[in-house]
Every structure is written in C-alpha cells, then in structure tokens.
Amino acid sequence: MTFSRSPMEFQDFILIAACSLGFISLCKTCIRFLKWVWVSFFRPAKNLNEYGSWALVTGSTDGIGKALAFELASKGINLVLVGRSPSKLEATSNEIREMFAGKVDVKGIVIDLAKFSGEKISNMVxxxxxxxxxGILINNAGMGSPYPMFLHEVESEVLESLVRVNMDAATWVTRAVLPGMLQKKKGAIVNIGSGSSMAVPAFPLGTIYASTKAYMAMFSRCLSLEYEKRGIDVQCQVPLFVATKLIRRLNDTASLFTPTAEMYSKASIRCIGYEHICTPYWLHSVQWFLIQRLPDALLNWYLFELLNKSRKRRMEK
Incomplete structure (x- = not known):
C-alpha cells in the first residue's frame, strides 16, 4: 500500500517546517540576547578573596593595569605591583596605601619586561x-609601536621589545605563579588581549602588536583546558579601544565606545572567573557585534586608511 501527498499538502508541510525553523531561530536569538543582558548587567561578580589574599598585576603603574590595581584594592585584596619604573611603582603604591589606609598591603617588584630574559623574570617574580x-594574576603589561607603521619600518629593538613584553613576559610570569595556585588548588589568571587580534579580520600597520595579542588568546584557551579541573580559572579579556596612552597615539580619547581605564576596570573585575574569552565592557561587545556584520574587505580597507593616516601625521611631525 502506498501513500501520497497532494501538492497542497506538501506546500503546507514546507510552510509549517519553515515556520518551525524560523521560530527556533528566533528563540535562540532571544536566549542569546537575554544571556548577554544577564552577563553584562545583572550577573554578580565572584568573591575574588576566595582565590587568595594577594593579586599580582603587571603593567600596574599606568592605564588599565593601574585602574585594575585600585579596583582590586577596593575589594580588600593585597597587591603585588610589577613595573619597570621604581618611582612610578612607589607613587602608585603610596596612592593605594593612602586611599585604602590599613585595609590592604602593597608590594612592588621592579622588572623591565622588555630587557630581562624570561627565566630571569620568572626567578624575580x-x-x-x-x-x-x-590567588589572582593579571597579565596586563603590554607594548605597542610608537605609531602605526609597516613591518620593515619597525626598528629591531622595538620589534624585540614588543615580542618580549606582550608574549614572553606573560608566559614566564604565569609559569612563576602557577605552582602556588596548584598547591592550594585554586586561582584566577587574567590575560589582557586586544580586539585588534580577534574583533577584526586583520590589523594592518600594527602587525606585531596584533599578532602577539593573538598569542595571548590562544595561550589562555590552552591553559584554561589544562588547569580548569585543578581549580584555576584562566581568562583572556578582549577590550577594544580604551582611553590609555596606547590609544591616544591614534588621537582617540574617552567617548561612548572608548571608556576610561577606570570604567573598563570595573567591568573587568566583574568578569573574572567566568568565560575563557570575554569582552567585559558592554559597549565593546555591542561594537564587536556590529563590526562582525560588516564585510572583511570593507573593514580591511577602513582600518588601513585610518591607521595609515595616523602614520603619515606622526611621520610629518
């Protein structure tokens, strides 16, 4: 015995299937949006004191690193600040001690991450x-080129420093801190990445910087798999533009999509211990979403023109 459908029945079946798929797709989109709202505005931050009583922050005397140090201190966490300038380290330490008198201890470690070898850095830490x-390590120290430039224009000393600070130092500092976290079976490692390596298809005239930040993302992904079952949360935070010295080289200042370091640090702290890769500041995630809807060719053209104009202005000075 055989059964057959009339053309009208078949059309009805296709229409119902299409409506069902559309409904499922709409539900998934709504769920993703509600999850984003929850994560961005309502999800409670973890109790960072449970990781340990001390946090180590590299690149802690300027920009995001300094803002993160103050934010951690406000949570009652003692600080180990790593920086290359003894005077800046002392000034930052004194600011924190004065603001949080009697509530936190601050210790400084003077290391020039661009000059010391990896093993030397590890031993000093x-x-x-x-x-x-x-209990918390924040690998924030980062270095960019003096201004956008082609690879052949980057001086050899600058190129070597970029690789050492952005990749080698983070690797060796992490290696130095891990044994203590493993011993107590808990800890949090935060590596500060960059939208230049993930939010856009390419970052012309900033090749070395973007490539080293791409390393930080993969470094974080791998470590998170290696150590998540041993109580250590590893995360790469991917900010877009933040109003720091690095971004001001592009003549960009604080705005709606370019938060101050203090604004970014508050969002950053709330994300520690959650996703392996995240964009803490909510308007950065909106910006990222919009960027990814544009054609790669258009983004590549726009970034090249933008950065090349900045390069020409700096070369004319």
Missing part, C-alpha cells in the same frame, strides 16, 4: 611572591 597567598 618567584622571589617577590615567596610566602604570599597569590
């Missing part, structure tokens, strides 16, 4: 944190 319950 190990000595500096000996006996301290370091």
């Amino acid at each position: 190990e000595d500096g944190i000996k006996g301290l319950d370091v």
